[in-house]
Amino acid sequence: MSDATTGAPRVGVIGLGAMGMGTATALLESGLEVTGCDISAGAREAFEARGGESAETPAALAARSDIVLLVVVNADQVEQVLFGHQGVVGSLRRGGLIMQCATVAPSIARRLGERLAGEGLEMLDAPISGGAAKARSGELSVMASGAESAFAMAAPVLDAMAATVYRLGDTPGVGSSMKLVNQLLAGVHIATAAEAMALGIRMGLDPDTIYEVITHSAGNSWMFENRVPHILKGDYTPLSAVDIFVKDLNIVHETGRELALPTPVASSALQQFTAAKGAGFGREDDAAVIKVYERLSGITLPEAANDAEGA
Incomplete structure (x- = not known):
């Protein structure tokens, strides 16, 4: 009691x-x-x-x-x-x-x-x-x-x-339905933040400058503001892991199938997280989804301070 x-x-x-x-x-x-x-x-x-x-x-x-x-x-x-x-x-x-x-x-x-x-x-x-x-x-x-x-x-x-x-x-069931809406948006926003950062870096923009400008512009999101600092620090210690969004976005996908409702944007984000997991980053912070672009396009991502000092 x-x-x-x-x-x-x-x-x-x-x-x-x-x-x-x-x-x-x-x-x-x-x-x-x-x-x-x-x-x-x-x-x-x-x-x-x-x-x-x-x-x-x-x-x-x-x-x-x-x-x-x-x-x-x-x-x-x-x-x-x-x-x-x-x-x-x-x-x-x-x-x-x-x-x-x-x-x-x-x-x-x-x-x-x-x-x-x-x-x-x-x-x-x-x-x-x-x-x-x-x-x-x-x-x-x-x-x-x-x-x-x-x-x-x-x-x-x-x-x-x-x-x-x-x-x-x-x-x-109602609470879980609402959480699924949240996770769809969160996963898409993280994947999109990673893609936007990768594009900017590939075009030669300074990563810190991208963050400064976007967080004061209309393209900002809570996830961009929260996760991009992990990329800037080169610190992928898992606060929320890639594996979590492989799971959650797959639930979004399966629920969409149950309801005969297409979720193409969420499905695209799911593929990026799945690619990150397949590349061995599943247990790293979900911001590590950007490493897929590092593998595919050869961009150079910021390094952790201790890694840079030891180089």
Whole structure:
């Protein structure tokens, strides 16, 4: 049940990557009792160092939680942590809440809500957006749908993790539909930013000057402004990896096929991310999609400072 001292819900966060660790830490700093779980022992230890508790399995986390956030990568991981060996279902108390924050197909979110209801559990379809920095500061955007009771139970968690909560509907699937619109735009904007930078560099323009001019012009976008600095620094440490957009844009493509709705621009961006993954950049930051142009046209990209010094 909830914390006997404060009456606040006990919260579990499964997936302590960049977004999950930031979210779990923001929840912890808001005064909530938070347990983290990740397959990486290093991630669990890092969360403990921040003052949180950790569990080695989703089942162990669920046994000490009222609300469980899933901040994992894909639908397969959602399935595994909920219904697999040592999964959440079976250990979370009846009436407990699953906040499903991963990007999955809307059809999967709808089926998941039905399955969890059959187990006596609530679900909030609650994809998140904003990046690692906003996760850490508790200023994410949450695109949520679910029953009124699910929103009521989630209120303390949403207050601590989000700057904006969009209540989009009363059943799971609507939140995931909105997140898919966001991911279509985000993926296309990153791929287009990379193409624009590659064109400018190929024409002999200074990369820093391109960034300065475009961020003060009509061609700017949030993704251009956020991702191009990674290119300028030659730093492809993954905050959001190429593999994520291979997955998410493929969900866009498959959902378009289900609806008989063509998505040609998103499909083009998907091919660029797939090319980057095929070239070995899948685990690098998604800005590494520009390296496809480096391979194809021979442009010279900025190097990381330490690489340049060691050259």
